[in-house]
Amino acid sequence: MYQNNKVLNVDGNKDLEGQAVKVAGRNNGKNQQWNVIYVDESKKIADKGLNVDFGFHVNRPFYMQSRLPLRRVIESIGANNMVIKRYTKGRLAQQFLFNPKDKTIRSQQWKNYAVEIQSNGGSTNVRCTSTINSRWW
Amino acid sequence: MVAKKHGKVSQQWNVIYVDEYPEEPKKGELNPDFGLYVERDFHIVSQMSANRYLDLIGNNFVIKSPNSRKSQIWYFDQRSYTIKSRIANKSWDIISSGKSTKMQIYTTNSGWF
Numbered sequence: 589m590y591q592n593n594k595v596l597n598v599d600g601n602k603d604l605e606g607q608a609v610k611v612a613g614r615n616n617g618k619n620q621q622w623n624v625i626y627v628d629e630s631k632k633i634a635d636k637g638l639n640v641d642f643g644f645h646v647n648r649p650f651y652m653q654s655r656l657p658l659r660r661v662i663e664s665i666g667a668n669n670m671v672i673k674r675y676t677k678g679r680l681a682q683q684f685l686f687n688p689k690d691k692t693i694r695s696q697q698w699k700n701y702a703v704e705i706q707s708n709g710g711s712t713n714v715r716c717t718s719t720i721n722s723r724w725w
Numbered sequence: 726m727v728a729k730k731h732g733k734v735s736q737q738w739n740v741i742y743v744d745e746y747p748e749e750p751k752k753g754e755l756n757p758d759f760g761l762y763v764e765r766d767f768h769i770v771s772q773m774s775a776n777r778y779l780d781l782i783g784n785n786f787v788i789k790s791p792n793s794r795k796s797q798i799w800y801f802d803q804r805s806y807t808i809k810s811r812i813a814n815k816s817w818d819i820i821s822s823g824k825s826t827k828m829q830i831y832t833t834n835s836g837w838f
Contacts (some may be wrong), residue, residue, distance in 0.1 A: 594819070594823075596769075596779070596786075596828075597826075598771060598773060598788055603771070603773040603774055603775050603777065603788070604788075605777070605788075605789060605790060606782070606787050606788070606789060607777075607787060607788050608785060608786065608787055609779060609786035609787055609788055609828065610786070610826040610827050610828055611819055611826050611827075611828060612826060618772050618773050619771070619773055621771075621772035622769050622770060622771060622772060622779070623769070623770045623772060624761070624767050624768075624769060624770075625767060625768045625769075625770055626762065626765055626766065626767045627765075627766040627767060627768065627798060628765070628766070630768065633793070641790070689792075689793040690792045690793045690794060691790055691791070691792045691793075692792075708782075708783075
């Protein structure tokens with residue numbers, strides 16, 4: 589993307605999640621090179637099997653078990669805050685899935701809710717919230 | 726304005742008759758001057774090793790893993806000659822009329838300076 593000697597530039601040449609993109613003079617670095625991929629030509633997202641990049645099996649429910657001595661699992665309380673609780677067989681609030689489309693971890697019980705760090709990643713609190721806004725920052 | 730003739734491009738003009746004026750590319754057609762298809766959604770993918778997508782977080786341009794959100798979808802707007810975000814229908818803009826290094830999306834009077 590080039591205009592008037594300015595190009596889109598990944599700031600600091602750091603290939604990190606959430607790294608800022610600004611403009612800069614052209615230097616032909618990889619951090620200034622982009623591909624335009626039209627959405628109607630982009631690859632279909634697999635809806636099963638292992639997602640190698642994220643290390644999760646797609647849409648396969650899982651527990652998140654603490655390695656503390658009592659091996660409690662994470663439970664979403666009322667589709668919001670997340671706590672550790674004793675494992676209860678079949679309790680959907682303790683089960684989560686990896687959604688390959690938006691790369692979120694979703695609640696099995698509240699399927700439209702995903703794990704996110706509160707306050708746009710500025711908080712230490714992790715919760716399940718509507719996937720409209722949730723991000724794993 | 727008028728000025729004394731110096732022969733530079735700022736004083737050179739073409740006369741194009743209305744009935745011969747070329748039609749502008751329509752939706753789905755290529756704009757050859759910009760190299761982009763009109764109003765056809767696209768992603769902008771970094772060629773750095775992780776191939777992250779250009780994403781809009783708030784009003785900040787960042788790279789993120791692909792996530793199927795509208796904030797990673799862009800299109801070329803023939804009317805304003807700008808690239809717009811699907812999430813806000815606003816255009817790419819360099820802050821401070823191009824003097825800053827920071828990008829934002831802004832109303833359609835914005836410029837890719």
